[in-house]
Amino acid sequence: MLVANWKMNGSKSLLLEWIEVIGSSLSGDEEQDLIFCPPACYLSIASDLINKRNLNIKLGAQDIDPNLETSLTGGINGSMLRDLGCKYVIIGHSENRANGESNSLVNKKIKSSIKNGLKIIFCIGETFSQRKKRLTHKILTNQITKGLIGIKKLNNVLFAYEPIWSIGTGVIPKNVDLEKNIIFIKNKLRNNFRLKNAKVLYGGSVNPKNITILKKINTIDGFLIGGASQDSKKFIDIVKKTVI
Numbered sequence: 404m405l406v407a408n409w410k411m412n413g414s415k416s417l418l419l420e421w422i423e424v425i426g427s428s429l430s431g432d433e434e435q436d437l438i439f440c441p442p443a444c445y446l447s448i449a450s451d452l453i454n455k456r457n458l459n460i461k462l463g464a465q466d467i468d469p470n471l472e473t474s475l476t477g478g479i480n481g482s483m484l485r486d487l488g489c490k491y492v493i494i495g496h497s498e499n500r501a502n503g504e505s506n507s508l509v510n511k512k513i514k515s516s517i518k519n520g521l522k523i524i525f526c527i528g529e530t531f532s533q534r535k536k537r538l539t540h541k542i543l544t545n546q547i548t549k550g551l552i553g554i555k556k557l558n559n560v561l562f563a564y565e566p567i568w569s570i571g572t573g574v575i576p577k578n579v580d581l582e583k584n585i586i587f588i589k590n591k592l593r594n595n596f597r598l599k600n601a602k603v604l605y606g607g608s609v610n611p612k613n614i615t616i617l618k619k620i621n622t623i624d625g626f627l628i629g630g631a632s633q634d635s636k637k638f639i640d641i642v643k644k645t646v647i
């Protein structure tokens with residue numbers, strides 16, 4: 404799985420160009436494991452373009468509002484995202500957590516997404532200072548257990564391990580450390596949530612150069628790509644080097 408997370412970037416013209424280049428450069432097989440998450444305001448156009456070109460790419464939102472019933476100015480809920488053709492939604496990204504999103508809100512968002520038939524890309528990860536204090540596993544445990552309270556069916560949840568100190572910095576963890584943390588997450592999900600085959604992606608400064616190192620870690624099930632995903636050429640390069 405490769406997730407293109409545009410964050411709060413892009414424009415209508417970039418979107419048109421991106422889909423055109425991706426559509427003409429990749430085969431259906433290469434496209435099938437791609438999840439494209441543009442800003443919410445572009446989801447509708449992206450959905451139309453993907454359908455018109457008959458592409459295999461899945462569409463995802465970058466966030467969701469968990470309230471279905473209340474009136475909320477500016478809110479976008481799961482049924483709207485489904486209506487636009489979204490299959491996935493990113494939840495718990497560190498940039499949103501830094502803006503005050505708590506584990507309990509993350510939990511509500513996950514529940515609301517499941518209710519609306521959306522698959523979830525659930526982001527977890529530690530800060531640089533937490534890592535220095537050797538708190539990584541404690542933080543991951545906390546995010547996983549609080550984020551998943553009361554959720555029994557986890558088959559539609561993908562996990563994205565994103566060390567915060569790696570996001571947008573150009574720095575990636577050493578393969579041994581990354582592998583240790585991915586295995587820790589998988590074991591936690593197996594032991595505490597009876598999820599045998601959890602899919603865990605890695606996110607943080609993935610680019611066409613370091614992908615050749617990262618893809619050697621065979622416990623990683625995919626990548627969440629921010630900055631490098633906006634450039635169609637870089638993204639295609641990553642796809643070609645990853646999808647066999």
Ligand code: PGA
Binds near residue numbers: 569609628
């Ligand atoms: P990055 O972002 O690839 O720009 O580091 C990853 C992410 O935050 O999703």
